[in-house]
Amino acid sequence: GEDVEQSLFLSVREGDSSVINCTYTDSSSTYLYWYKQEPGAGLQLLTYIFSNMDMKQDQRLTVLLNKKDKHLSLRIADTQTGDSAIYFCAEGSMYSSASKIIFGSGTRLSIRP
Amino acid sequence: DARVTQTPRHKVTEMGQEVTMRCQPILGHNTVFWYRQTMMQGLELLAYFRNRAPLDDSGMPKDRFSAEMPDATLATLKIQPSEPRDSAVYFCASGFNVGGQANEKLFFGSGTQLSVL
Numbered sequence: 001g002e003d004v005e006q007s008l009f010l011s012v013r014e015g016d017s018s019v020i021n022c023t024y025t026d027s028s029s030t031y032l033y034w035y036k037q038e039p040g041a042g043l044q045l046l047t048y049i050f051s052n053m054d055m056k057q058d059q060r061l062t063v064l065l066n067k068k069d070k071h072l073s074l075r076i077a078d079t080q081t082g083d084s085a086i087y088f089c090a091e092g093s094m095y096s097s098a099s100k101i102i103f104g105s106g107t108r109l110s111i112r113p
Numbered sequence: 114d115a116r117v118t119q120t121p122r123h124k125v126t127e128m129g130q131e132v133t134m135r136c137q138p139i140l141g142h143n144t145v146f147w148y149r150q151t152m153m154q155g156l157e158l159l160a161y162f163r164n165r166a167p168l169d170d171s172g173m174p175k176d177r178f179s180a181e182m183p184d185a186t187l188a189t190l191k192i193q194p195s196e197p198r199d200s201a202v203y204f205c206a207s208g209f210n211v212g213g214q215a216n217e218k219l220f221f222g223s224g225t226q227l228s229v230l
Contacts, residue, residue, distance in 0.1 A: 042117075043219070
């Protein structure tokens with residue numbers, strides 16, 4: 001069945017790069033997404049990558065996609081305290097009769113001074 | 114500033130009571146998703162509508178949960194009767210789907226925090 005997996009926690013020093021990893025199971029996914037959730041709020045789309053791309057860069061964010069290994073990563077350069085949040089990886093899954101967007105469990109990013 | 118609106122933001126109720134959560138998707142969006150978020154299970158998909166038609170509600174306990182879209186501007190999620198294990202944050206999200214395969218960028222509401230005592 002469809003599944004998206006992420007590690008639960010990541011702690012980085014302010015100013016360092018953060019790398020959040022994700023593995024997914026549906027090789028037919030067209031888009032893969034990264035969402036950010038701040039405390040008490042809903043999820044916000046950070047960035048996404050089309051499945052025929054290997055990399056996408058958007059300011060401090062870099063998304064890498066390895067389709068062969070079904071591995072997605074999000075790199076945040078120069079991590080700031082405002083980046084503290086939960087980061088969710090998501091894929092558009094075709095496993096069921098109706099394609100749907102499936103989320104991982106989220107990685108809680110904490111920043112140390 | 115287009116956004117998904119969910120009401121109520123918070124709901125405290127007693128076990129056995131009916132709970133109705135409402136969602137107003139962004140005007141022009143044609144898909145609506147309901148998710149439930151708990152510490153233990155993370156973000157679970159409960160129901161998914163496209164063009165107001167329910168496409169997938171396999172993640173929803175059918176005996177007590179129901180999801181509907183009476184019109185394009187309103188989606189509802191009902192729990193009857195509610196149980197303490199239903200306590201969670203319920204999110205609605207909307208998007209615009211093109212071509213069938215899940216490819217929409219979702220916009221989330223702020224959620225309904227439900228506590229069932």
